[in-house]
Amino acid sequence: xxxxxxxxxxxxxxxxxxxxxxxxxxxxxxxxxxxxxxxxxxxxxxxxxxxxxxxxxxxxxxxxxxxxxxxxxxxxxxxxxxxxxxxxxxxxxxxxxxxxxxxxxxxxxxxxxxxxxxxxxxxxxxxxxxxxxxxxxxxxxxxxxxxxxxxxxxxxxxxxxxxxxxxxxxxxxxxxxxxxxxxxxxxxxxxxxxxxxxxxxxxxxxxxxxxxxxxxxxxxxxxxxxxxxxxxxxxxxxxxxxxxxxxxxxxxxxxxxxxxxxxxxxxxxxxxxxxxxxxxxxxxxxxxxxxxxxxxxxxxxxxxxxxxxxxxxxxxxxxxxxxxxxxxxxxxxxxxxxxxxxxxxxxxxxxxxxxxxxxxxxxxxxxxxxxxxxxxxxxxxxxxxxxxxxxxxxxxxxxxxxxxxxxxxxxxxxxxxxxxxxxxxxxxxxxxxxxxxxxxxxxxxxxxxxxxxxxxxxxxxxxxxxxxxxxxxxxxxxxxxxxxxxxxxxxxxxxxxxxxxxxxxxxxxxxxxxxxxxxxxxxxxxxxxxxxxxxxxxxxxxxxxxxxxxxxxxxxxxxxxxxxxxxxxxxxxxxxxxxxxxxxxxxxxxxxxxxxxxxxxxxxxxxxxxxxxxxxxxxxxxxxxxxxxxxxxxxxxxxxxxxxxxxxxxxxxxxxxxxxxxxxxxxxxxxxxxxxxxxxxxxxxxxxxxxxxxxxxxxxxxxxxxxxxxxxxxxxxxxxxxxxxxxxxxxxxxxxxxxxxxxxxxxxxxxxxxxxxxxxxxxxxxxxxxxxxxxxxxxxxxxxxxxxxxxxxxxxxxxxxxxxxxxxxxxxxxxxxxxxxxxx
Amino acid sequence: xxxxxxxxxxxxxxxxxxxxxxxxxxxxxxxxxxxxxxxxxxxxxxxxxxxxxxxxxxxxxxxxxxxxxxxxxxxxxxxxxxxxxxxxxxxxxxxxxxxxxxxxxxxxxxxxxxxxxxxxxxxxxxxxxxxxx
Numbered sequence: 001x002x003x004x005x006x007x008x009x010x011x012x013x014x015x016x017x018x019x020x021x022x023x024x025x026x027x028x029x030x031x032x033x034x035x036x037x038x039x040x041x042x043x044x045x046x047x048x049x050x051x052x053x054x055x056x057x058x059x060x061x062x063x064x065x066x067x068x069x070x071x072x073x074x075x076x077x078x079x080x081x082x083x084x085x086x087x088x089x090x091x092x093x094x095x096x097x098x099x100x101x102x103x104x105x106x107x108x109x110x111x112x113x114x115x116x117x118x119x120x121x122x123x124x125x126x127x128x129x130x131x132x133x134x135x136x137x138x139x140x141x142x143x144x145x146x147x148x149x150x151x152x153x154x155x156x157x158x159x160x161x162x163x164x165x166x167x168x169x170x171x172x173x174x175x176x177x178x179x180x181x182x183x184x185x186x187x188x189x190x191x192x193x194x195x196x197x198x199x200x201x202x203x204x205x206x207x208x209x210x211x212x213x214x215x216x217x218x219x220x221x222x223x224x225x226x227x228x229x230x231x232x233x234x235x236x237x238x239x240x241x242x243x244x245x246x247x248x249x250x251x252x253x254x255x256x257x258x259x260x261x262x263x264x265x266x267x268x269x270x271x272x273x274x275x276x277x278x279x280x281x282x283x284x285x286x287x288x289x290x291x292x293x294x295x296x297x298x299x300x301x302x303x304x305x306x307x308x309x310x311x312x313x314x315x316x317x318x319x320x321x322x323x324x325x326x327x328x329x330x331x332x333x334x335x336x337x338x339x340x341x342x343x344x345x346x347x348x349x350x351x352x353x354x355x356x357x358x359x360x361x362x363x364x365x366x367x368x369x370x371x372x373x374x375x376x377x378x379x380x381x382x383x384x385x386x387x388x389x390x391x392x393x394x395x396x397x398x399x400x401x402x403x404x405x406x407x408x409x410x411x412x413x414x415x416x417x418x419x420x421x422x423x424x425x426x427x428x429x430x431x432x433x434x435x436x437x438x439x440x441x442x443x444x445x446x447x448x449x450x451x452x453x454x455x456x457x458x459x460x461x462x463x464x465x466x467x468x469x470x471x472x473x474x475x476x477x478x479x480x481x482x483x484x485x486x487x488x489x490x491x492x493x494x495x496x497x498x499x500x501x502x503x504x505x506x507x508x509x510x511x512x513x514x515x516x517x518x519x520x521x522x523x524x525x526x527x528x529x530x531x532x533x534x535x536x537x538x539x540x541x542x543x544x545x546x547x548x549x550x551x552x553x554x555x556x557x558x559x560x561x562x563x564x565x566x567x568x569x570x571x572x573x574x575x576x577x578x579x580x581x582x583x584x585x586x587x588x589x590x591x592x593x594x595x596x597x598x599x600x601x602x603x604x605x606x607x608x609x610x611x612x613x614x615x616x617x618x619x620x621x622x623x624x625x626x627x628x629x630x631x632x633x634x635x636x637x638x639x640x641x642x643x644x645x646x647x648x649x650x651x652x653x654x655x656x657x658x659x660x661x662x663x664x665x666x667x668x669x670x671x672x673x674x675x676x677x678x679x680x681x682x683x684x685x686x687x688x689x690x691x692x693x694x695x696x697x698x699x700x701x702x703x704x705x706x707x708x709x710x711x712x713x714x715x716x717x718x719x720x721x722x723x724x725x726x727x728x729x730x731x732x733x734x735x736x737x738x739x740x741x742x743x744x745x746x747x748x749x750x751x752x753x754x755x756x757x758x759x760x761x762x763x764x765x766x767x768x769x770x771x772x773x774x775x776x777x778x779x780x781x782x783x784x785x786x787x788x789x790x791x792x793x794x795x796x797x798x799x800x801x802x803x804x805x806x807x808x809x810x811x812x813x814x815x816x817x818x819x820x821x822x823x824x
Numbered sequence: 825x826x827x828x829x830x831x832x833x834x835x836x837x838x839x840x841x842x843x844x845x846x847x848x849x850x851x852x853x854x855x856x857x858x859x860x861x862x863x864x865x866x867x868x869x870x871x872x873x874x875x876x877x878x879x880x881x882x883x884x885x886x887x888x889x890x891x892x893x894x895x896x897x898x899x900x901x902x903x904x905x906x907x908x909x910x911x912x913x914x915x916x917x918x919x920x921x922x923x924x925x926x927x928x929x930x931x932x933x934x935x936x937x938x939x940x941x942x943x944x945x946x947x948x949x950x951x952x953x954x955x956x957x
Contacts, residue, residue, distance in 0.1 A: 100880030100927045101904040135902050209896035209904055212881040 004071040019062035019073055020048055030075050031084065031116070033109050033198045034150035035063045038254050039159055044150050046087050047113065050075045059083055081117070088119045091148050093126045095199070102146065104200030106213035110148060131176055138748035139189045139205055139263055144176040147201040153177060153193030160256060162392040162415065163187050177201070188733060189749050190385065191262040195246035195255065206263060206744055207243040211235070218245055219643035222630050222698075223261045224314055224623035225736040227536040228253075228364065228386045229632025229698075230261050234624060234643045241268045241624055241644060252365060252636075258385035259734050263745020267622065268644070270742050272606055274619035276649050285607075285617060290651070290659075293616050298663030300572045300599045301331045308335035308561040308570040312577030313344075313537070313544040314739065316628025316640070318672040319653040320540070320547040321679050323576060326657045330664040334555030335570065338544045339537065340584045341558025342814070343502045346534050347545045350512025354520070355532075356706030357684070358545050361519070362495055362531025363634035363700065368394045370529035372401040372491035374484075376428055376498035376507070376515070378410025378420070378791075382733040383499040384535045384633070388412065391497075401491065403484055405431055407728055408798060409791040421484065422793050425726045426506055426717030426817040427474035432514035433714055434470035435485040437462040439521050442482075444489035446523035454709030458517060461711040473716070489522045493529035501537035502583050502737070503730040503801040506816025510712035520707045536633040538737055539623065543631035546683050546701065558584070559814070565593035572599040576653055577620065579738045581609040582804045585814030586779065603656055606742055609804050619650040626652040627672050629694060631701065638698035639691055718817050725761070725797045727777065727818040729808055732800035741802060753806030755784040755799050757822070758792040767824055775799075777811040777820045797822065858935040863918045865936035866911055866949070867956040869929065875955060876930035879906035883922035883931060891915035892922060909951040913939055932956075 001012045006023050013022030018041055023030050033045035043064040050062045053072035059080060062073075074080070091110060099105040131144040154166045154177060165187035169178040179185050194202045216235035223230045231251035235243040244262050248255045267273075277293035278285040301307055309327055311320060327336050338344065347358045355361050367373065367390040381388035388411065394400035395415045402418040404410075405428060413420040423431060439445050440459055449455060467485075471478035488494050496515045500507045515532045516525075524530040536542050544550070551557035556564055562580070564570040566589070573594070580590045594600060594613045602614040611617045623630075625646040631637050646652065651659070658669035669675065673691040680686045685701035693699060718726070734740070734750040741747065755775055757767065767773055771786045775797075784799065784806055792798060797820065801808045812818050849856055858864065869876045879896035895908035923931050934956075941947055 100878045100882070105880070133902070209879070209898055212885065214885065215881065 002067055002069045004067050004069075004073060006073045007075055013067050017067055019050055019052075019065050019067055019071070022067045023062065023073070023075060028075060030062050031113050032063055033113070033148055034152060036152055036156065036196050037248055038256065039152065039155050039196075042151055042155060045148065047084055049080055049083050051077055051080060085117050085119055088114055088117055089122050089124060092119065092122060093124050094129055095148065096128050096145050102200040103203050103208060104197070104213075108200060109198035134185065137185050137205065139259075139745055140185055140191065140194060141203045141205045141208065142177075142185065143201055143203070144178070146199050147177055148199055149175060149177070150198055151177075152196040152198065153202055156192045156196050157187070159396065160389050160393060161188065161190055161192050162396065162411075166193060188385070189259045189263065189745070190257065191259065192256060195257070195262070204243060204263070206266070210242045211237045216242065216245070219641070220250070221624060221643055222539065222638045222640050223257070224539045225260045225264065225740065226384050227538055227541050227633035228384050229539070229630060229634075229636050229638055230257055230386050231638070232257070232261060234265065236643055239644045241265050253386050253389065256386060256389055259749060260736055260740055260743065260746055261386070263748075264740050264743030266744040267605065267739060267742035268624045270606070272742065273647070274604060274607060274617065274650070275647055277619060278617040280615045285612070285614075293618060294656075294659050294663055297574075297601050297616055297618075298660055300601070301574070301660065301664060303572055304332040305335070306569065306571040307331050307333045307574065308556060308564065308572070309333075309574040309576065310558060310561065310578045310580065311336065311338050311544070311549060312737075313338050313541040314539050314577055314623070314737070315544075315653050316540060316626065316672070317543040317547055317631060317637070317679055318628045318675040319657065320544050320549045321675060322654060322657045322661075322669055324547060324549050326661050326664075326666075330661050330666045334553055335551070335561055335564070336549060336555065337551045337558040337561065338549055338578070339541065339558065340502050340580070341551060341560070342505060342508060343500055343537055344541060344545050344550055345509045346498075346500045346507055346512035347536065347542070348550055349509035351516065351532075351534065353509075353710045354513045354516030354708060355525070356708065357703045359542065359635050359685070359701075359703040360531065360533045360633065361525045361703065361705050362533040363636070364390060364533070365634075366495050366529050366531060366533070367391055367497070368398055368400070370394065370400055370493045370495040372403065372488060372494040374488055374494060374496045375402065375404045375412060376406070376496070376511070377504070377730075378404055378406045378408060378412045379504070379730050380497050380499045380535060381411045383501055383537065383731045383736075385733060387497070387535060391415070401487065403487065407796060408793060413791075419484070421476050421480055423474040423476050424717050424720075425728045425796055426715065427470070428506060429510050429514045429712050429714040430465060430470045431474055431476065431481060432511070432518060433462055433465035433712065434467045434481050435488065436514070436517050436521055437465045438467050438482050438485035439489045439518070442486065444486060445521040448523060449521045452520055452707050452709055454711075458709040458711055465714070488518065493527065494522070494524045495530060496532045497535065498532075499535040499537070499731075501731055504816075505585065505729070505814050510714070513710040514712040516707070517709055517712070520709060525707065526705050533634065537731075540630045542633050542635055543629070543637075546631055546635075546686070547679065562590055562593035565597040568596065570597060572601070573597045574601045575610060575614075576603045577605075579608045579610045579804070581613070582738050582807050582809070583801060585809050585812055587807055587809040588780065590809070603653055605739075608738070618656055619647075620656065621646045621650055621652040625650075626654065628654070629676060629691070635685065635701045635703060636698050637686065637689055637694055637701050639694035715816070718819055720795065721819060723821060724819045725757070725795055725822055727775070727797050727799060727812065727820045728816070729799055729801050729812055732802065735800065735802040738802055738804065741804065753784055753800060753803040753808060754787040755797050755822070756787045756789050756792055757797045758794045759788055759790055760794040761797075761822075762786070762788040765822060765824060767822075771824060774823045775811055775820050776823075777818050779813045780810045782806065782810045858937065862935050862937070863920045863933040865913070865934050865939060866922070866954055867932045867934045868909065868951065868954045869932060870956055875906065875909075875951070876928055877906045877909060878904050878928055878930070879909075880927060882925040882927060886921045886925040888919060888921065889915045889917045906951060909954065911949045911954065913947040913949060914944065
């Protein structure tokens with residue numbers, strides 16, 4: 001800490017702070033346009049000029065000058081104010097005065113400063129800019145006439161998003177922000193550039209002219225898409241969520257969002273939302289009253305063990321706990337599950353046996369504190385983009401080493417010095433086992449490892465996974481595997497990250513155990529910057545596991561429930577928010593199950609394909625309309641409250657379950673807050689938490705690790721056949737689950753399913769981008785648009801699973817790798 | 825005081841008025857001439873055959889009676905215009921703040937004061953009714 005005097009006030013600040021940061025820390029405001037706390041200092045705008053006595057009263061920029069001991073700083077002498085006025089005059093010389101039509105008005109740094117410094121005349125004269133405005137992009141509108149060249153957009157795109165879509169182009173007075181060759185913007189559309197723009201140069205097109213900034217009510221919430229647990233500020237007007245608002249102080253990610261979080265909110269107020277309960281009468285879904293619908297459902301739920309339920313992990317903890325109570329106590333069935341029964345197995349089986357707890361042994365915050373990251377599948381960026389930003393920052397700012405084991409290259413492979421081992425699909429577990437074996441062979445493990453239960457078994461079981469044999473099998477070089485093993489083992493701190501989800505059937509309990517073995521062998525768990533982080537797919541996937549909402553004690557799991565529907569043992573199926581027809585493997589089987597089941601109840605926001613097959617459809621509420629808690633992938637429990645009033649004809653899932661309990665003669669449910677105190681008593685790690693405690697920043701549920709070695713089963717990857725491609729499924733950056741199909745932003749960028757294939761294969765089959773190609777597997781065939789990319793290795797094709805219009809489960813039956821043929 | 829004096833004074837005034845112009849206006853056959861600064865019904869000014877209003881939302885923001893509804897939209901030239909501009913005359917207090925706030929001088933208050941109507945709905949003046957003729 002150093003002592004400095006700012007405006008005659010004695011203050012202390014950290015040694016690394018700049019004058020700007022020191023002043024801000026001590027409540028002294030220095031005006032600035034080009035600074036964001038996530039970005040490196042730049043010094044472009046010259047608004048933050050201050051005088052430092054030791055520097056002979058020269059005016060120096062506060063944002064780039066570090067504090068030194070004994071500095072005497074003045075932030076607002078008459079000279080400085082004069083200089084700042086001049087800066088504003090010069091900016092306003094070229095900045096168009098179109099505040100009435102500019103959507104930034106009210107939230108504009110330049111406007112606020114102009115007002116504050118009373119710059120109402122201009123001594124200079126010049127022409128305004130005549131840059132052409134990019135109206136064509138559906139998400140980001142670029143008007144370079146308004147730009148003040150602070151460079152924040154270009155810097156955030158480079159430093160955090162690591163895409164580098166925007167940069168300064170041209171020189172001198174002609175300088176502007178643009179894309180390469182002044183072309184159209186074609187990026188990830190995360191909108192980070194919009195969030196930091198101090199003026200109206202970059203604007204969110206979906207929000208254009210919708211409302212003025214000052215008319216919006218700001219509601220903090222937690223994003224309802226993936227499991228990262230990003231905090232959101234929703235801008236609400238007239239009971240409609242119109243936009244998301246940037247707040248650099250929000251959450252671990254400091255307001256940073258991905259395309260889904262920032263642009264995918266439209267499903268909340270979609271006109272397609274269900275507004276009334278529907279009951280099937282004479283083969284058609286007809287609107288009905290809640291009383292009739294609930295009575296009908298309650299009547300069917302009396303059938304005990306012939307009832308089964310599937311819930312989406314987008315429900316809150318309270319809802320899942322109440323649903324479980326309803327099923328166990330009032331209905332009397334153990335047949336309930338979520339996420340197709342396999343997407344959570346890494347946690348519920350893998351981590352339980354390896355770490356003694358169904359949770360990751362690391363948090364997202366560990367990423368930047370680590371020395372080495374081992375990422376399984378480059379898809380970690382696509383499934384959890386904001387976690388990806390953390391990886392970007394760790395690698396680029398903190399010099400963290402990045403190694404990736406993946407079946408294709410991806411955005412993460414492009415990071416500086418990232419090593420990507422591209423292997424044949426489906427060999428992840430074998431490769432991890434080979435790494436473990438190398439660590440054992442080369443005696444790189446810690447002494448305590450041999451005392452961990454299961455050590456002898458694992459040494460024996462790994463004998464067949466020599467680096468050489470696995471290398472031959474997976475298409476890697478043995479030396480690379482060995483090098484990775486020694487790098488991982490010798491790094492002081494190392495963290496393993498892997499995504500799970502309905503598109504990643506191979507990321508199962510065995511993969512979790514294989515990664516856990518590495519961490520346990522090298523003692524890299526339970527410490528800062530170490531451990532294994534499993535990225536769970538949806539906003540409350542970890543919560544669903546913590547609430548115990550999965551098949552246990554002989555209950556049927558997700559896929560078994562569907563089998564039981566076909567065989568007739570399950571007669572009533574209650575689906576809360578899932579869309580198995582699109583997102584579960586093997587569409588034919590799912591369809592047969594939903595056809596066969598006698599009574600199908602679906603509570604949903606939209607009339608999905610699954611809901612359209614139901615006997616009763618109950619209109620439910622989105623995350624913006626309910627109260628409860630979400631547990632993020634690293635077990636941060638966060639509180640959400642309604643941002644808008646729900647439609648009077650819809651009920652939250654909590655109310656639906658509560659009403660059903662009453663219909664079945666049970667005791668009416670308590671409020672969500674009281675339900676959460678019940679949860680806190682029972683759920684491991686939740687002790688002491690309550691809605692009141694969680695209201696502000698949320699809190700981590702603790703996890704205690706009890707390590708054990710488990711022999712992971714390595715399923716051999718399917719043999720390559722001539723003329724066949726290995727199809728791997730997964731998530732695409734712009735979507736999460738099937739819900740994002742109802743968000744306009746994601747659908748603008750990625751409106752339909754596709755098949756991504758390598759350039760080599762494309763040229764061999766004479767396939768060009770957007771060609772319609774027929775993809776066939778043993779299960780069926782379908783038509784998909786082709787997307788030719790340089791990241792796919794030859795012989796491997798990738799397809800996302802989110803789309804009802806192109807359901808990949810027509811050809812995918814749940815195996816990690818499916819052999820398919822491709823024809824034009 | 826002489827009891828006759830007040831009567832004489834009173835009659836003086838009476839007789840004086842016999843030679844002055846009458847104050848009473850024979851409304852509706854005769855109509856008042858309102859002052860230039862009279863604050864009557866609003867009018868949306870037109871320039872280049874379209875409304876000058878750019879839908880900046882300053883009038884609904886400043887309106888103390890919250891009687892103005894504006895909805896902005898983008899036209900074919902990507903210019904911002906008011907797709908909806910409504911004033912609820914039952915709520916309006918004719919303070920003129922909206923005119924004062926307008927940054928593009930698109931709004932005025934006319935001399936029109938005959939705003940009586942039969943239905944509540946008729947008091948909501950849409951953009952078409954407000955456009956100056």
